[in-house]
Amino acid sequence: MRYMSPMGFKKRLSSNGMNSTTNGEVWVERSAHLENRVMKLQVRSPPGEQAGTETSGTTVIWAMTEMMRNPSVLAKAQAEVRETFKGKETFDEDVIEELKYLKQVVKETLRLHPPLALLVPRECREETNINGYTIPLKTRVMVNVWAMGRDPEYWEDVESFMLERFEQSSVDFMGNNFELLPFGSGRRMCPGVTFGSINVHLPFYHFNWKLPD
Structure with missing residues (x-):
């Protein structure tokens, strides 16, 4: 077995007069000169590859949106980035x-705008009991991280973009604090958890941003 790029494989199919679906699934029919056999081949891009890039992009877009709504925050963040990376190649x-x-x-961006409102569903492998509730076998569990990030029991003024709430707080989004789980928790958490925070600084370093008049 070897990894095959869905897009590259799709192009090769098209050049040979074969068809493929747009969702990354490819059904290949071998022609008569290939021993008259029919082979069904399903090609998918690695889930982590898509998840990592999409969650990163979503985080950057929402961070930019919130900061353009709050010009003082944008100016301070941009100044910090440019001072920190000044003279560095x-x-x-x-x-x-x-x-x-x-x-x-x-x-704060991830609290208000998690990349996915509902985490990837989980399914119980066996019947279990949690806090008096029986969870049957094969129960599908959906975690609403959007609602958790706006729960007034844990957050003040939940609809406001307030950085002050994190100034003296050790809460992070790495899966250790259950009030902030935009990427999930544990070994199956989203692989994009580090991408968003790493990429956000780049637009501020290279460009000036403002809303249109």
Whole structure:
């Protein structure tokens, strides 16, 4: 077995007069000169590849949106990024760790706008009991992280974009604090968990942003 790029494979099929679906699934019919056999081949891109890039892009877009709504936040975040990376030709993780203010921006963005409102469904492998509730075998569990990020029991003024809530807080989005789980928790959490926070600084370093008049 070897990894095959769905897009590249699709192009090769088209060049040979074969058809494929647009969802990454390919059904290949071998022609008569290939021993008259019919082979069904399903090609999918790795789930982590799509999840990582899409969640990262969503985080960047929402962070930009919220900061353009709050010009003072945008100016401060941009100043921090440009001062931190001033004179540096490359960006590494150690330097990114110095962006304390931008980290607050990312946390608050993910609280209000998690990449997915509902995490990927989970299914119970066996019947279990949690806090007096019986969970039958094969029960599908949906976690509403959008609602968790706006729960007034844990967050004040839930609809407001307030970075102050994270100034003296150790809460993060790495799956250890259940009030903020935009990427899930545990070994099956979203692989894009680190991508969003790493990529957000790039648009501020290179461009100036503002809403149209």
